[in-house]
Amino acid sequence: MTSQAVTAVGVDFGGTSIKLGVCRGETLLETDAPIITGDYKEPDALIRAMAERVEKLCVKYPDIAAIGVGVPGLVDFDKGFVHVLTNVPGWHHIPLRKILGDLTGLPITVENDANAMAYAEWRYGAAKGMKNVVALTLGTGVGGGLILNGQMYRGGHFSAGEIGQMSIHFEGTSGHYGNLGALEKYVGNNQIAEHAVHRYAQAGVHREASECTPKAIAEAAHAGDDIARQVWGEVADWLGTALASIAWLLNPDAFVIGGGVAQAGPLLFEPLEAKMKSMLSTVVWEGLKLVPAKFSNESGIIGNAALAADMSATLSR
Amino acid sequence: MTSQAVTAVGVDFGGTSIKLGVCRGETLLETDAPIITGDYKEPDALIRAMAERVEKLCVKYPDIAAIGVGVPGLVDFDKGFVHVLTNVPGWHHIPLRKILGDLTGLPITVENDANAMAYAEWRYGAAKGMKNVVALTLGTGVGGGLILNGQMYRGGHFSAGEIGQMSIHFEGTSGHYGNLGALEKYVGNNQIAEHAVHRYAQAGVHREASECTPKAIAEAAHAGDDIARQVWGEVADWLGTALASIAWLLNPDAFVIGGGVAQAGPLLFEPLEAKMKSMLSTVVWEGLKLVPAKFSNESGIIGNAALAADMSATLSR
Known part of the structure; x- marks a missing residue:
């Protein structure tokens, strides 16, 4: 893997808010203000809000090469698809990679939040x-x-x-x-x-x-x-x-x-x-x-960014 | 994997007897008479008996390319080493790959018996x-x-x-x-x-x-x-x-x-x-x-032969 040099956005999708951050390797360069999920009535609007945040981050960090999104629910990792998020209304059968990828032009990973935490700890944390x-x-x-x-x-x-x-x-x-x-x-x-x-x-x-x-x-x-x-x-x-x-x-x-x-x-x-x-x-x-665990609240951002960075070379856009 | 054409000996090491067979792909070509472990006082003699059996089988099947041995106990698969067989006296710290390989000139795998059964079912059996x-x-x-x-x-x-x-x-x-x-x-x-x-x-x-x-x-x-x-x-x-x-x-x-x-x-x-x-x-x-399971008594022979056949190209001798 050659991800040390790859910069990626990690998105940690929780029940009430979405946290975003920019990572280069294991370094969390910047954490953005959270997006409050309740402010958006439907998934499309929420995904557009994510895309707008990423666009702003890309101005400051033009080397951002991928976005990793972690969600609290069942996904199809290979397809970048969200089956269902039990605690977030309206999130059923959302082709998140496709929508967010079309909006940002970046390769996207969509992962379950617990897997992203495991990835963070394995890649850069207590089980490195x-x-x-x-x-x-x-x-x-x-x-x-x-x-x-x-x-x-x-x-x-x-x-x-x-x-x-x-x-x-x-x-x-x-x-x-x-x-x-x-x-x-x-x-x-x-x-x-x-x-x-x-x-x-x-x-x-x-x-x-x-x-x-x-x-x-x-x-x-x-x-x-x-x-x-x-x-x-x-x-x-x-x-x-x-x-x-x-x-x-x-x-x-x-x-x-x-x-x-x-x-x-x-x-x-x-x-x-x-x-x-x-x-x-x-x-x-x-x-x-x-x-x-080495990481606590930031494990979602770091894990999803790391996963997206590591896969950015092989992900199609 | 190109094991369909590879012929290998599978050895199923049990508590009281050792069963041997020759497999080509998933076909069990021949089963040899069992070796009674109690007839041999020490591991070296038992391993020599195995080697003699293999030599005879090699006369009939000159394309035998590897030997897979499954044992009822703890092994180091990478090293081809038997840590301990609880139910077979004297089997502690036996470098089985080295000894049997030196005697036969063939590449050897040493696997735990339950793993070999799983391998047989996955490679050629109920979970193919x-x-x-x-x-x-x-x-x-x-x-x-x-x-x-x-x-x-x-x-x-x-x-x-x-x-x-x-x-x-x-x-x-x-x-x-x-x-x-x-x-x-x-x-x-x-x-x-x-x-x-x-x-x-x-x-x-x-x-x-x-x-x-x-x-x-x-x-x-x-x-x-x-x-x-x-x-x-x-x-x-x-x-x-x-x-x-x-x-x-x-x-x-x-x-x-x-x-x-x-x-x-x-x-x-x-x-x-x-x-x-x-x-x-x-x-x-x-x-x-x-x-x-598809296989019953023959799963050890088939699984170990399949594993040895599949790995024969990469195993050093």
């Missing part, structure tokens, strides 16, 4: 240079992206990496699809809060869920609160069970863990490592690194 | 031509092999595909490594028998485990035995949970299922399909095929 990487984001849900045999792995229908839907209990809590034991129904932000409320109640302490955000539980644990520490231990058990299963299946070189919950740091990582070690063979465990 | 394939063998344990992005996926330390060690219950039965909820502790042959004994006992019927082999339970279910049908339903639930998790993670094009338990046919496949459909999104489920 590794061959087999599982990246996950812990937040309201649990998303994931895979780099296998040194390349992005998307699966047969571009739906790989749905770590949050994997089961940790064959008779457990139902996930979004009715799937029993879905991991994110245990370690999603809201589920952690609810579980903490439950553990406090068992100890005779009343807490509202709003007082039990992962951040608040982490602070309580740091301050020596035994219940908060117990909750982190349980989260580590649940998450560690899923990650150990992935490790048995894929024997990866690293897990990269990002998102809000990961910011608990050693409170999460220490029991998580102990749990995983207890679940794995020596060969699988010793070949494995658990690392916090 | 598919891009992303998960193959598994159901027997005393549960083994697996992965073809991802159209190539064999072995993981960072050649240990990928250990489906039997994946957890289906974060507080479940311990596997071989102390890993809670290990799939093969639910759906291994012996565990199915024990579970059937338990279910019969609950219904006031005494059965020995020896009367509850998967084959016997399948026959009872076919004959209309409700308890036997219930047992197959539970096996499908447990196995389906693990396969659904793999489908969420990898979004494969197919699962290929082989081994004795798979011979239950529709008794297993029908509830398994129903379970997986209930656990998956439409996109992941509709893109997925569940297929029985």
Whole structure:
């Protein structure tokens, strides 16, 4: 790859706003003000707004060679097509590469947001240079992206990496699809809060869920609160069970863990490592690194820009 | 790949015997009498016996271009090195490619047996031509092999595909490594028998485990035995949970299922399909095929021969 010299725009399409930035290799040169998705009634208008932003950026950075767009939903990466964005009204069956490419004259990649995060961490982040990487984001849900045999792995229908839907209990809590034991129904932000409320109640302490955000539980644990520490231990058990299963299946070189919950740091990582070690063979465990993500909010911009830059030579326009 | 014309020897190294055969493309030209491993006290003698067999086969098939050896244990595929075969005394740290290559003058591949089975099914079997394939063998344990992005996926330390060690219950039965909820502790042959004994006992019927082999339970279910049908339903639930998790993670094009338990046919496949459909999104489920393995006892010979044939041009000798 010769992307070090390639400049590209990374677009991070979220539920309420779209963030744009210009990257040259791993350097984020500039972040543009976000576009508020609610200001645009239909996809065409929103895509035109993106194109206008890119045109302005191209005046300042005339070497921009490609645009990478990451979206929170199902795409066809090969076709640059958005199947559906659940949380953005009107985004069904949008040929985003074609529309944005026609407007800007630039090659376009369209990627799932979790894959873009994985790409950023593999290309320039915590898993740089590794061959087999599982990246996950812990937040309201649990998303994931895979780099296998040194390349992005998307699966047969571009739906790989749905770590949050994997089961940790064959008779457990139902996930979004009715799937029993879905991991994110245990370690999603809201589920952690609810579980903490439950553990406090068992100890005779009343807490509202709003007082039990992962951040608040982490602070309580740091301050020596035994219940908060117990909750982190349980989260580590649940998450560690899923990650150990992935490790048995894929024997990866690293897990990269990002998102809000990961910011608990050693409170999460220490029991998580102990749990995983207890679940794995020596060969699988010793070949494995658990690392916090290098990038946080900017991972979407960096990952999508990197992907577009790396593919710019081969993408047709 | 131009392996159609390449002739190679496939060696299937089992716990008690070694089977050899000659393949040209997908055609198994000849199967040799097995070598009994117990007749040879040390690896060197056993490898010499293999080499002698190959030399005789080379007289009959002078176009033999490579040897593929599959072993029941941990290998270094790149180096052609056997780390350890748990069930074969003395097989620790054996540079099998070097020794067998020096004796025969042929290029050698050394592969894990479950990977070789996956390769056979992908190259010439039930998953021929598919891009992303998960193959598994159901027997005393549960083994697996992965073809991802159209190539064999072995993981960072050649240990990928250990489906039997994946957890289906974060507080479940311990596997071989102390890993809670290990799939093969639910759906291994012996565990199915024990579970059937338990279910019969609950219904006031005494059965020995020896009367509850998967084959016997399948026959009872076919004959209309409700308890036997219930047992197959539970096996499908447990196995389906693990396969659904793999489908969420990898979004494969197919699962290929082989081994004795798979011979239950529709008794297993029908509830398994129903379970997986209930656990998956439409996109992941509709893109997925569940297929029985094409090859059975000969999959090791065919897979290892195919792998060696396909790699013969690039392997150094």
